[in-house]
Structures are given as structure tokens and as C-alpha cells.
Amino acid sequence: MKLYSLATLLAAPLVVAAADAADPAAAVPAAAYRSVFDGIPQGVEEETVDWKKANAEVARFPRGHVDLLKWEEANPGAAPQPQAAPPDAPSPRPAVPAPAPARGHQH
Template identity: 65%
Template structure:
């Protein structure tokens, strides 16, 4: 019973296969490749300011115990206002 359905399905695919160009034919027409950067949809302007990396490196170098001192310093700083809270 499965054989007639398989045969009919295979016969329905033949017209589509007949329209394909031969893969080994170097003269076959190929559509042009469209370039689209993966960064087109990336949000821009996330950082509002830029810092001098040498100064930033020197600022972090003042913390002798490393990450533990940085966390302690961050907790001592007042919380920065959220940008979306200012719009309301």
C-alpha cells in the first residue's frame, strides 16, 4: 500500500528536478551574492562617552587587592540614575 504513494510522490518531484541547472556546468547562471553586514541590526550609541584607556588602566591599578577592592569601591559609590527612569 505504501508503494503507490511513494511512486506518486517521486513522480511529482520530477518536474522540479528537471529545472535545476547542472552543478558541474561552469556556464550555469548564478544569482549575485548580496552582502549584508551582521552588525546592521546591532544597537548603536550604547556608550555615551569614551574614556582614555591608559587613564582607566591607571585608575583600576590603584586597587591593590584587585577585584575585591573594586567591588568595595563600587558599593561605596552612590547609585547612578537609570536613563529610562528619567524619561518618565
């Protein structure tokens, strides 16, 4: 194995012919562009679902997975069937929060 001194390496001419970065006429490779959205599946949803109907189906199991498990235990081998959408009813008004207690000095 040959060992080269630092002086030998620095004195050797550079063989790589690089373009001068300060030269505005220097050739530059074209920038490759690929959208990050390429390859994303299109049209995954084949149909739209009425949101009221979807909410009514979820409301059948108010405590979530626990209620679903209990339903499956009571109905072995059956799959939950969608229920009819509830009649259109006005949405309840949101509750108005109580005013926050005053901060600072109370006189």
C-alpha cells in the first residue's frame, strides 16, 4: 500500500473539468420535476353517502366499539344492517357557554 503525502496530492493537477460556477454561460443540467401527487389513486370513492344517514348509523352504537361487540355477541353471524335515515329535523342550537369569571382585582 502506497502512502501519498499531502503535498503530492495537492500538487497533482485536477483531472475533473468542472464548469465555472461564476460563468453565466456554463451548461446546467435540466431540473427534473416529478409531482408528489403522481401515483396517488384517483376516484377511490365510487359513491357518495348521505351524511345524515351515515351519522344515524354511527349513532346506533353510542359507546363505539364496545356496543358493536355486544351487538355482535347477541347476533352471532349477522352483520349490522343500515337503518333508514331519520326524518329531517332542525339541528339543536349549540349551548351558550357561561361567561368566564372576571380576572384581576375585584372591588
